Amino acid sequence: MRKLNLAIVGATGAVGQEMLKILAQRNFPVGKLHLIASAKSSGRKILWKKQEIVIETYQEGCFDEIDIALFSAGSLLSKKLAPIAADCGCVVIDNSSAFRMKHDVPLIVPEVNAEKLAEHEGIIANPNCSTIQLVAALNPLRQLSRIEKIVVSTYQAVSGSGLDAISELENQSRAVLSGAKVERRVFPHQIAFNAIPHIDLFETSGYTKEEMKMIHETRKIFDDDQIEINPTAVRIPVFNGHSESVYIETAQALSLEEMREAIRKTSYLKLVDEVEADKYPLALMTEFYDEVLVGRLRKDLHNPRATNLWIVANNLRKGAALNAVQIAEKLIELDLL
Amino acid sequence: MRKLNLAIVGATGAVGQEMLKILAQRNFPVGKLHLIASAKSSGRKILWKKQEIVIETYQEGCFDEIDIALFSAGSLLSKKLAPIAADCGCVVIDNSSAFRMKHDVPLIVPEVNAEKLAEHEGIIANPNCSTIQLVAALNPLRQLSRIEKIVVSTYQAVSGSGLDAISELENQSRAVLSGAKVERRVFPHQIAFNAIPHIDLFETSGYTKEEMKMIHETRKIFDDDQIEINPTAVRIPVFNGHSESVYIETAQALSLEEMREAIRKTSYLKLVDEVEADKYPLALMTEFYDEVLVGRLRKDLHNPRATNLWIVANNLRKGAALNAVQIAEKLIELDLL
Numbered sequence: 257m258r259k260l261n262l263a264i265v266g267a268t269g270a271v272g273q274e275m276l277k278i279l280a281q282r283n284f285p286v287g288k289l290h291l292i293a294s295a296k297s298s299g300r301k302i303l304w305k306k307q308e309i310v311i312e313t314y315q316e317g318c319f320d321e322i323d324i325a326l327f328s329a330g331s332l333l334s335k336k337l338a339p340i341a342a343d344c345g346c347v348v349i350d351n352s353s354a355f356r357m358k359h360d361v362p363l364i365v366p367e368v369n370a371e372k373l374a375e376h377e378g379i380i381a382n383p384n385c386s387t388i389q390l391v392a393a394l395n396p397l398r399q400l401s402r403i404e405k406i407v408v409s410t411y412q413a414v415s416g417s418g419l420d421a422i423s424e425l426e427n428q429s430r431a432v433l434s435g436a437k438v439e440r441r442v443f444p445h446q447i448a449f450n451a452i453p454h455i456d457l458f459e460t461s462g463y464t465k466e467e468m469k470m471i472h473e474t475r476k477i478f479d480d481d482q483i484e485i486n487p488t489a490v491r492i493p494v495f496n497g498h499s500e501s502v503y504i505e506t507a508q509a510l511s512l513e514e515m516r517e518a519i520r521k522t523s524y525l526k527l528v529d530e531v532e533a534d535k536y537p538l539a540l541m542t543e544f545y546d547e548v549l550v551g552r553l554r555k556d557l558h559n560p561r562a563t564n565l566w567i568v569a570n571n572l573r574k575g576a577a578l579n580a581v582q583i584a585e586k587l588i589e590l591d592l593l
Numbered sequence: 594m595r596k597l598n599l600a601i602v603g604a605t606g607a608v609g610q611e612m613l614k615i616l617a618q619r620n621f622p623v624g625k626l627h628l629i630a631s632a633k634s635s636g637r638k639i640l641w642k643k644q645e646i647v648i649e650t651y652q653e654g655c656f657d658e659i660d661i662a663l664f665s666a667g668s669l670l671s672k673k674l675a676p677i678a679a680d681c682g683c684v685v686i687d688n689s690s691a692f693r694m695k696h697d698v699p700l701i702v703p704e705v706n707a708e709k710l711a712e713h714e715g716i717i718a719n720p721n722c723s724t725i726q727l728v729a730a731l732n733p734l735r736q737l738s739r740i741e742k743i744v745v746s747t748y749q750a751v752s753g754s755g756l757d758a759i760s761e762l763e764n765q766s767r768a769v770l771s772g773a774k775v776e777r778r779v780f781p782h783q784i785a786f787n788a789i790p791h792i793d794l795f796e797t798s799g800y801t802k803e804e805m806k807m808i809h810e811t812r813k814i815f816d817d818d819q820i821e822i823n824p825t826a827v828r829i830p831v832f833n834g835h836s837e838s839v840y841i842e843t844a845q846a847l848s849l850e851e852m853r854e855a856i857r858k859t860s861y862l863k864l865v866d867e868v869e870a871d872k873y874p875l876a877l878m879t880e881f882y883d884e885v886l887v888g889r890l891r892k893d894l895h896n897p898r899a900t901n902l903w904i905v906a907n908n909l910r911k912g913a914a915l916n917a918v919q920i921a922e923k924l925i926e927l928d929l930l
Contacts (some may be wrong), residue, residue, distance in 0.1 A: 269662065281838050301631075364773070405895075409746035409838035411788045411827065425786075429766055444871040451748045451829060451836045451876050453889055453903045454651040458868040462849075462891030471894070484895040492788060499788045501746035501825040501838075512799075534781040539788050552790055554799030556810070558742075558821040566790045566825070570898040 259287035260584075260593070263322045263346070265337060266329030267274050267291035267302070267311060270419045271351055272401055274577035275326055280305050284581060285588075290318060293329075319344035323593055324584050327351060330574065342378030347593055349580045353465075355569060356381040356473060363476050365579060366586045367524045368395045373583070380583055385575030386410050386466065386489060386498055387473040392548045392574070393525060393567040394504065396518040398478065401506040404561075405484040408470065411492045411499035412537060416571050425493055448493055455489040460500055464489055497539030498571040502564065509560040513554055519550050529553055537568035548574055596624035597921075597930070600659045600683070603666030604628035604639070604648060604672060607756045608688055611914035612663055617642050621918060622925075631665075656681035660930055661921050664688060665913065679715030683708060684930055686717050686917045690802075693718040693810055700813050703917060703923045704861045705732045710920070710929055717920055721805065722912030723747050723826060723835055724810040729911070730782040730862060730904040731841065738843040741898075742821040747808065748829045748836035749792060753908050754779055762830055785830055792826040801826055834876030835908040839901065846897040849890055855892060856887050866890055874905035885911055921925045925930065 262279070266272045280288055291302060291311045298313045305444070312318065318355045319325060319341040327334050327341075328351035338355065355361040362372040363381045368391050373380065383391070394403060403422045414421040421442045428448035438446050445452050456465035463471075466489040475481055519527045526547040528537045537549030549568040556562030569575055587593050603609045609630070616623055628639060628648045635650045643906070649655065656662060656678040664671050665680075665688035675685045675692065692698040699709040700718045705728050710717065720728070731740060751758040758779045765785035768775045775783050782789050792803035800808075803826040812818055856864045863884040865874045874886030886905040893899030906912055924930050 334731065407744045407840050409825075411748070411829065421877070426770065430770055433763065433767055433770075445875055446877060449831050449877070451831060452875055453836070453838070454868070454871065460867065461893075461894070462889065484893075486840055486893050486895075486899070486901065488746075488840075488889070488901060490838065492748065493831070494786050494788060499790070499827075501790070501827065503744050503823055503825075531799065536790055538782055540783060540786070549859075552799065552825070556821075556823050557798070557800075558823075562823070564823065564825060 257285045259285045260323040260588070261288040261321055262286055263290040263292055263319060263325040263341070263437060265292045265314070265325060265327045265333065268293040268297040269328055270415055270572055271328040271576045274572045275328065275581060276302070276304055278573065278577050278581045282581060284584070288321065290322060319346050322346040322350065324587070326580050326584070327469065332586070338379055347376065347378060347380065347587060349382060349583050351355070351382040351576055351580055353384065353469060355379050356383065357476065362568070363473060364583050365391055365477055366582045367392060369477055369479070370586050370590070373586060373590060376592065382560055382576065382580045382583065383473045384466070384469040386412060386415055386500065387572040388575050389498060389548045389567055389569035390500060390502065391472065391474055391477045393550045393565065395517055396441050396522045396525070397506065397510065400510055400514060400518055401508040403483060403504050403506055405505040406474070407486045407503040409488045409493070409501045410490055410537070411501070412489060413494040413496045413498055413571055414447060414491065415496040416498065422495055425495060427444045429493070443491065447491060450493065452491040453488060453489060453574070455491055495537045496570065496572060497542035497568060499537070499539050500567040502567055503556070503562060504565070505559065507561070510563065512555060515553055515563065524548060527549055527551065537566055539568055542568060542570035546570070546573060546578055594622045596622045597925070598625040598658055599623055600627040600629055600656060600662040600678070602629045602651070602662060602664045602670065605630040605634045606665055607752055607759065608665040608913040612665065612917060613639070613641055613908045615910065615914050615918045619918060621921070625658065627659060629655065633664070656683050659683040661686065661924070663917050663921070670877055675716055680775040684713065684715060684717065684924060686920050688719040688737055688913055688917055690721065690806060692716050693720065695812065696844045700810060701920050702728055702920045704729060706814055706816070707923050707927070710923060710927060713929065719913065719917045719920065720810045720814060721806040722753055722802070722908040723749060723837065724807050724814070725916055726835060726885045726904055726906035727807065727837060727839065728811055728814045730887045730902065733862070734841070734843065734847065734852055737847055737851060737855055738845040740820060740841050740843055742842040742905060743811070744823045744840040746825045746838045747827055748831070748838070748876070749826060750831040750833045750835055750908055751784060752830065752833040753835065759832055766830070780828065784828060787830065789828040790825065792828055798835060831876045833907065833909060834879035834905060835912060836874070836876050837904040839904055840893070842896065842899045844898070847900065849892060852890055852900065853896050861885065861929070862887055864888065867918060874903055876905060879905060879907035883907070883910060883915055
C-alpha cells in the first residue's frame with residue numbers, strides 16, 4: 257500500500273496525542289509525519305513508533321507534499337490554516353467546529369454517511385464528540401424506522417476540554433479531599449464533585465453551542481432536517497468517556513428485540529445490556545472499547561413509539577481522534593485522495 | 594407553644610443527622626428527644642443543643658409518650674416499627690419507600706399537597722429525594738397549565754446512599770488519584786470519576802425502582818394518574834446535591850416569562866437563571882440553600898408546549914430531612930397531631 261504523508265496540527269493536545277496512538281495501533285500507512293503545534297511545544301521531541309519526531313510550528317510550505325492533514329487545534333486555527341492546507345493539495349480532516357455546517361464540507365461518521373466523502377473539496381469535518389456517539393448508536397435504529405424526536409441529556413467527561421481540563425479535575429479533586437483551596441482556570445465553576453450544565457458558550461435561545469451542535473450536526477449527518485432534537489449538555493467529574501441518556505420517538509413502534517438485534521449485528525456498536533447482572537455501559541469501560549457502547553434499552557411506559565437508551569463512548573477516540581483516522585482510512589479505501 | 598416529644602429512628606445515618614441539625618436550626622419545639630439507632634451505635638452520645646443525648650436501640654415502649662417519630666432507617670425497619678409506633682399513638686413521618694404508595698398513607702411535599710395531611714391514619718410518607726425536588730419545581734408551572742409529560746435524567750449525589758457511600762466516593766477518589774487499588778462495597782461499580790445509570794434494583798420493565806418511584810410518587814403527589822413520566826436515574830461522583838435535566842410538555846404553550854415569574858414568586862423555589870453571567874443551579878450550591886434551585890429554562894425548539902429546566906436541590910435536606918421536619922411543622926400548624 258502506498259504510504260501517505262501526514263500532518264497533525266495540534267499534535268500535543270489531548271486529541272492530537274490520541275491520533276498518534278491510533279495511527280500506530282491501526283498501522284496506518286504513514287510516510288512522512290509532520291507534527292505541528294504552538295510555539296510553546298516547538299522543538300520538543302515525540303517518540304512515535306521508535307522514531308523521534310521534532311514538533312514544529314506552522315510555517316509556509318509545511319503542508320507541501322502532505323496527503324492528509326489532521327487538524328485538532330481549535331476553530332480559530334482551523335479557519336486560518338485549513339484552507340491554506342487544502343490549497344496545497346492535501347485533504348484536511350478537521351476536528352474543530354469551524355467548517356462542520358458549511359454546505360460544501362462533508363460532515364462524516366464513516367459508518368453512517370461515508371458516501372458523502374465523495375463530495376469533499378479539500379476539507380472534511382469531524383463531528384463533535386457528543387454527536388458522533390449519538391448518531392452512531394441511533395443509526396441502525398433509524399434503518400428500522402425513521403427517528404422523529406430525540407431528547408438527550410449528556411454526562412460529559414473533562415477530557416473533551418483538553419489536557420488542562422484533565423489537570424483541573426485532578427487538582428481540584430485533590431484539593432477538595434485535602435481541604436485545600438480549589439483553583440479554577442478551565443471550567444466556569446468547580447468541576448470536582450459537581451455537575452455543570454454548561455459546555456461552550458450560551459446562545460440567545462438559552463441553548464449552548466454544544467447543544468446546538470448536537471442538533472445541527474445530527475440533522476446534517478442523518479440528512480434529515482425534520483428530526484426534532486432537544487439536548488442538554490452537562491459536564492461531570494469524569495476524566496474520559498461521555499455518557500448520554502437518550503429518549504427517542506420513532507415513526508413506527510419498535511420492539512426491544514428488534515432494536516437489540518439491530519445493535520448486536522452492527523460492528524461499530526457493542527450492546528452492553530444485561531441489567532440483571534449489573535451490566536450496562538459505563539464511562540470507565542471506554543478505555544477498553546473502540547465501539548460505541550449501548551445499553552439500558554427500554555420502552556417508554558406510555559408511548560409505544562418511544563424508547564430509552566444509555567449511550568457511552570470514548571470521546572477522545574471514537575468521539576474525535578479515531579473517527580478522524582477512520583475518515584482517512586475511508587478516503588484511501590474509496591480512492592478519494 | 595406546646596413542646597412535642599420526638600423520636601428519630603435512624604438517628605446516626607446521613608438523613609438522621611441532618612434531621613437533628615434542622616430541628617435545631619428551625620427551633621422546632623422539641624420536648625423529649627429519643628434517638629434510636631442500630632446496636633452498633635447504642636450507648637454513643639450525641640450533643641444536641643448543648644444536651645447530651647444517649648443513643649438507644651429500639652425496645653418495647655420506646656414510642657410511649659412520643660408525639661412524632663421521624664423514621665429514616667430503611668424500608669425493612671420502617672415496615673416493622675412504624676405500625677408499632679403508630680399504634681402507640683404517635684404520628685410517624687417515614688422517609689423510606691415502605692408506605693409511600695399505600696392508599697391510606699398521605700405522601701407529602703408540604704408546599705404541594707399539605708391538604709392531604711388531614712387524611713393520615715398515623716403514618717405519613719416522605720417522598721423519594723429525586724421526586725421531591727421535581728414536584729416542588731414543577732408545582733407552580735402546573736398551576737399555569739397541566740403537565741402532560743416529563744422526560745427526566747438525574748445526576749444524583751452519593752449521599753443519597755448514606756454515610757458509607759460518601760466514604761466510598763472519598764476513598765475511591767483518593768485511590769484513583771494516587772494510583773492505588775479501588776475498593777468497592779456500596780455501589781455496583783466504581784463511582785469515582787464514573788457515571789452509573791443504576792440506582793436501586795432493576796424491575797422486569799428495564800426501569801429501576803428509583804425510576805419507578807419517580808413515576809408513581811409524582812402521580813400520587815400531583816393527584817394525576819395520567820401524567821406521563823419517563824425517568825433515567827444516574828449516580829454521579831458528587832457528594833451532595835441532586836441535579837435533574839427535565840423536559841416537560843404542558844397542555845397549553847407557556848412563555849418563558851410567565852414560567853420564570855411563577856417560579857420567582859414561589860417561596861420554596863429559587864430561580865438561578867442568568868446564563869449570560871454563568872449562573873445556573875449547581876449541586877455545590879445546595880449547601881447554602883434550602884430552596885429547590887431552578888434554572889436553564891428554555892423552550893424546546895420545535896414544540897411550543899415543551900420546555901426544559903435544570904433542577905437542583907439538597908437531597909439530604911429538602912430531599913429528605915427538611916421535608917420530613919416541614920411535614921411535622923405542618924401537622925402542628927394544621928392541628929393534626
